[in-house]
Amino acid sequence: MAVVATVAALVAALGGALWLAARRFVGSSVRHGGGDPGLMHGKTVLITGANSGLGRATAAELLRLGARVIMGCRDRARAEEAAGQLRRELRQAGGPGPGSHAGEAGELVVKELDLASLRSVRAFCQQMLQEEPRLDVLINNAGIFQCPYMKTEDGFEMQFGVNHLGHFLLTNLLLGLLKSSAPSRIVVVSSKLYKYGDINFEDLNSEESYNKSFCYSRSKLANILFTRELARRLEGTNVTVNVLHPGIVRTNLGRHIHIPLLVKPLFNLVSWAFFKTAVEGAQTSVYLASSPEVEGVSGKYFGDCKEEELLPKAVDESVARKLWDISEVMVGILK
Numbered sequence: 001m002a003v004v005a006t007v008a009a010l011v012a013a014l015g016g017a018l019w020l021a022a023r024r025f026v027g028s029s030v031r032h033g034g035g036d037p038g039l040m041h042g043k044t045v046l047i048t049g050a051n052s053g054l055g056r057a058t059a060a061e062l063l064r065l066g067a068r069v070i071m072g073c074r075d076r077a078r079a080e081e082a083a084g085q086l087r088r089e090l091r092q093a094g095g096p097g098p099g100s101h102a103g104e105a106g107e108l109v110v111k112e113l114d115l116a117s118l119r120s121v122r123a124f125c126q127q128m129l130q131e132e133p134r135l136d137v138l139i140n141n142a143g144i145f146q147c148p149y150m151k152t153e154d155g156f157e158m159q160f161g162v163n164h165l166g167h168f169l170l171t172n173l174l175l176g177l178l179k180s181s182a183p184s185r186i187v188v189v190s191s192k193l194y195k196y197g198d199i200n201f202e203d204l205n206s207e208e209s210y211n212k213s214f215c216y217s218r219s220k221l222a223n224i225l226f227t228r229e230l231a232r233r234l235e236g237t238n239v240t241v242n243v244l245h246p247g248i249v250r251t252n253l254g255r256h257i258h259i260p261l262l263v264k265p266l267f268n269l270v271s272w273a274f275f276k277t278a279v280e281g282a283q284t285s286v287y288l289a290s291s292p293e294v295e296g297v298s299g300k301y302f303g304d305c306k307e308e309e310l311l312p313k314a315v316d317e318s319v320a321r322k323l324w325d326i327s328e329v330m331v332g333i334l335k
């Protein structure tokens with residue numbers, strides 16, 4: 001009897017391992033690598049947080065499609081290192097020579113941008129306006145997830161400050177350049193976890209109580225409300241703005257989650273088996289930034305390159321307007 005049970009357990013474990021490996025190597029239903037090299041030729045794309053995870057994978061693909069990619073990153077050394085790796089990967093994949101697309105690839109530029117500092121956002125935008133004659137796509141990608149209670153340079157709760165307010169100021173200061181480059185696009189990276197958030201206007205800085213999961217979700221709900229209000233304000237300008245969730249992706253986002261050392265290998269295995277890779281997770285960002293299929297589409301929410309429905313709390317126009325007004329005051333751009 002014990003022998004039968006042992007054999008059954010071994011067969012189950014082996015079957016499970018094979019199934020996981022098959023999922024990883026065969027089973028991605030997400031499209032990627034589709035666009036023609038050259039599709040983004042002549043276009044300038046700004047990606048925030050482009051040195052890691054989804055931002056890095058998005059930069060790699062848009063570079064391959066021929067874009068001039070500006071990596072807006074808070075740490076120049078980390079960003080230069082990522083840029084160097086991306087350039088090497090591109091050379092290895094394309095390789096100069098007849099029939100290769102290496103000549104059509106775009107270029108990478110690193111610029112410093114700390115979204116936890118309004119001063120840094122303003123300096124970055126000033127530099128952008130001085131040095132860049134056009135901006136075709138802005139991808140608000142950078143994010144911070146479930147950090148301990150921290151404040152930005154300007155005293156905002158960190159997750160709301162970086163994920164929403166920093167990008168709010170950035171977008172507003174670059175709107176003129178986006179409009180003069182129209183048709184142009186704004187892409188906002190949110191999360192399905194928006195569902196667990198609420199915009200509690202009485203305590204946007206979480207001074208009264210701090211729940212790291214709730215604050216992340218609130219910042220991601222703010223990303224969606226911001227997108228919808230901005231789409232309304234941009235009607236008729238030929239500048240579109242859409243928002244997406246990437247799914248659950250294996251990146252550095254979980255850096256603030258403490259996992260005991262002994263169980264970390266198990267978590268790594270689970271994430272390897274079940275999470276998307278960064279390249280898979282970046283596909284909806286790339287799609288919204290570059291695909292002719294979404295030309296003229298604005299104010300919509302996407303997952304896996306398809307439009308998805310939003311919960312009523314994410315399409316509440318009065319909350320979206322109020323959040324916009326309060327955000328203007330918080331970042332100091334009230335006219």
Ligand SMILES: NC(=O)C1=CN([C@@H]2O[C@H](COP(=O)(O)OP(=O)(O)OC[C@H]3O[C@@H](n4cnc5c(N)ncnc54)[C@H](OP(=O)(O)O)[C@@H]3O)[C@@H](O)[C@H]2O)C=CC1
Nearest residue numbers: 049052053054074114115116142143191248249251252253
């Ligand atoms: N991974 C996932 O499962 C999911 C991710 N998302 C969203 O995807 C986006 C990208 O995250 P992901 O790639 O997973 O995570 P990573 O942690 O790998 O990348 C996040 C990027 O944001 C940057 N960043 C963080 N704080 C700041 C700041 N103050 N100023 C400028 N840049 C900053 C990081 O810079 P640095 O490296 O210097 O820290 C890094 O480049 C986020 O908006 C996240 O909310 C949404 C749903 C699921």
Ligand SMILES: CC1=C(/C=C/C(C)=C/C=C/C(C)=C/C=O)C(C)(C)CCC1
Nearest residue numbers: 191193248250251254257259267268271
């Ligand atoms: C990959 C990984 C981790 C998990 C990260 C997670 C769970 C991130 C989830 C992010 C989500 C769901 C964001 C949604 O917006 C650990 C356990 C920290 C350490 C091992 C490697």
